[in-house]
Amino acid sequence: PASVTDLGAKAFLFCNKLASVTLPADLTELKAGTFNGTKALTSIAIPATVTSIGDECFLDSGLAGEITLPRDLANIGSGAFVRCPITSFSVAPGNTNFTKVGECIYSADKRLLYLYPMACANTVVTVDNACVGIAGGAFWNSNVTKVTLPEGFRAFDEFSFCQAASLTEINMPSTVVFLGEQSFAGTGLTSFTVPEGVVMLPEAVFASSPALSTVTLPSSLTYMDIRVFLGCTALTTVNSYASTAPTLEDWYEEYESPFYNVPSTCKLHVPAGCKSNYTGSWTDVFTSSRIIEDLPGYAAVETITPADGNTVESLTYIQMNFAADSSATYTVQSEQPAITVQAGPLAAGVPVGDIVAVDHWTASLAGTASSLTLTPRTANGAVQPLNLADGTEYYITIPAGIVADNTGKVNERRVLHYVGSYVELPSFEPTSFNPENDATIRTFDGVTLNFDEDVTAVRSKLSGAKFLKGTMSDDGTVTGTDALGYDFEEWSLTTSKRSPRIWPADMDYYTVSVTLADYTDYYMIIPAGLFKNAAGVETEQFILHYSNGSTGVELVDESDTAVIVRTGAGSITVNAADAAVEVYTISGISVANTRTVSGEASISGLADGIYVVRTTQNGTVKTVKVRI
Incomplete structure (x- = not known):
């Protein structure tokens, strides 16, 4: 009704x-x-x-x-x-709430794939790049043959590809952390590599897959439920990279064993030195002769700095110290390892928090020393301090294989846990600088900072001050060379409650004065924390820009139609009316004989650089500096 x-x-x-x-x-x-x-x-x-x-x-x-x-x-x-x-x-x-992409139905934001028609004529599926998960039973009993998943994909819900007997090809993104119950039971896959980061295999996840012959289990795996490989009658090879054997769920009936009806010839391959860890229920399944130690072993780690579980304010490096072994020499295998930092909790033993943006990490050893340093860096290679917010949990995943020793042992994958303690204090800054930022100056002999409250200086921070000749990138990073010359000894500070001055000094504490070159950018870097107010709030880093804008000559304005100077590739073009024209290098060397120009004339074959163009017309002399 x-x-x-x-x-x-x-x-x-x-x-x-x-x-x-x-x-x-x-x-x-x-x-x-x-x-x-x-x-x-x-x-x-x-x-x-x-x-x-x-x-x-x-x-x-x-x-x-x-x-x-x-x-x-x-x-x-x-x-x-x-x-x-x-x-x-x-x-x-x-x-x-839903949208269709290709043959599949997704959530409106395309993050979750819900449906695929079981009898679809198109059996090859490319999952949308925004997708992070496949809902329960989405491909259950379908005729799909090949699936391509995007990097960033995270999870398969229960029965995702259950009984998809025609499925013979699917990629596993490195970002996958969860496989649901029976998600790949009864497929046509011949091999499967469970991605690093997966910590458990649920009940019957690969059960009754008749073609499955090789399975690789990650070092992150800690638990396997019952009937995981039940009825996988072609399974001959299981590679387990976990140094500690994953816990097998207790089974009470023979058919509940995770390896029930798997061939008795199936072999278990484990890391060198780890066979003794695969005991108990594992030896109920695999006899000792079928457990083979031929995967790379793991170098023992004695200490990690900061220690796992510590409270950390700001992270600028992680150091792993391997056990002392005089015969071991280490080499870096991955100079920029794929380390991930996540802020937030664990879910079922897996970090699920937001990714903390780090451009890249670098790995370094002191020669062949047994101490590995991992450093977060910006795009231009500078250290990128990670301020860990107060009370927030952070999980840092360090992949295996960053270093290897001369016996083939590698570092083991680790997930480090830290609790943040960084509290961002309110900052304060000067009301003005002298010289001001972006000022045009001929010489530089220091900077005065003017505050509207009393400040004290932390002299130990002075060592971070710099005066550079160079450039600034879009992200505010300055690269260049020191501009202070041989006379410079150290930075000095004239104390004042409200107008302290920073200046470069020689060994006798006299001011070092720097003449700025024409057409060149200079940057004064004042380090963070150099000054603090009565409340203890410290100043941030300041970067001031200076240049020598004075050419020492009169510039010819474009509106002066009597003389117009233009530059091209290796040439200078002068447009004038009956004017005598001379061209010199910036150091005064003539590069073109005096000539009379009526109309337009070009001087070509010039190298890149700065030139002075001098024109004389009706007794009036004008000069202009140009750059090629």
Whole structure:
């Protein structure tokens, strides 16, 4: 009747002769298993008002052809349309919760893939780059053959590819951290590498995959549930990179073993030196002769700085010290390792917090020493301090294989946990500088900072002051060379409560004065924390820009049509009316004989540099400096 707004769970369960149904116009919900097993039901019009379709709602029904998801639909349960010969899905106009990309149905933001038609003619699927997860049963029993996943993809829900017997190819992004129950049970895959970062394998995740012959388990794996590889009758090789054997869930019936009905010839390969860790339940499955230590072993780490679990304010490096071994020499295998920093909690043992942006990390050893230093850096290579916010948990994942010793041992993957203690204090700054930022000056002999409150100086910070000749990148980083010359000995400070002065001094404490070159940029870097006020708040770093804008000559304005000077590639063009023209280098060397120009004339074959153009017209002399 029209008054019905929802249909109860399993309302038409196994109604095999139900061939058609008319749903009320105001229906809002189809609950779990409502039409489960309705083999004769080949089509259905779902009212626009339906907001939820429950788990396995149409499982094993006869729905075929195209199914339209209604306008108000907001929730699709796990396996809602599994084992139905549906060839395509569409989304009704006005639905803002789902979208169709290719043959698949995604959430509106494309982060979650919900549906793929089981009988779709296109069996090759490229998952959208925005997608991070596949919902339960999305490809269950489908005829998909190949799937390409984007880097950044994170999780497979339960039954994602269960019984997708034609699936023979799928890539595993390094970002994957979760595999759901039976997510790859019954596929046609011949090999599978579980990505680093996955910590547990759920029940029957690969069960009944008849072609699966090789499986690689990551060093991060700590737990395996029952029946993980049940019925994988072709499985011959299991590579386990965990130094400590993952815990196997207890089983009480023989068929619950994670390796039930796996060939007795299957071999377990483990890291060198770790066979003794694979005991107990593991030896119930693999005899000693079938556990082989031929994967790379791990160099023992004695200490880590900062220590795992510590409270840290600012992180500028991580140091790993390997156990002393006079015969071991280490070499860096990855100079820029893929280290990730996440701010936030763990979920099921996996870091799930926001990624903290670091341009890159570098790895270095002191020669062949046994101390590995990992440093966060900016794009131009400068150290990038990571301020860890007070009270926030951070997890830093360090991959295996950054270094190796001469026996083949490598560093083991580690996830370090820190608690932040950084509290950002309010900053204060001068009301003005003398010379001001971006000032045009001929000489530099120091900077005065003017405050509107009393300040004290931290002299130990003076060593960080610099005066450089160079350039500034878009991110505010200055690169260049020291501009102070041989006379400079150290930075000095004239104390004043409100107007302290920083100046470069020689060994006798006399001021070192620097003449600025023409057309050159200079930068004064005043280090952070050099001054603080009565409240203890410190100044930030300041970078002041100076240049010598004075040419010492009169510039010819473009509006002066009597003489116009232009530059090109290796040439200078002069446009004048009966003017005598001379061209010199900046050091006064003539590069063009005096000539009379009436109209336009060019002097070519010039090297890059600064030139002086002198024109004499009707007794009036004008000069202009130009750069090629």
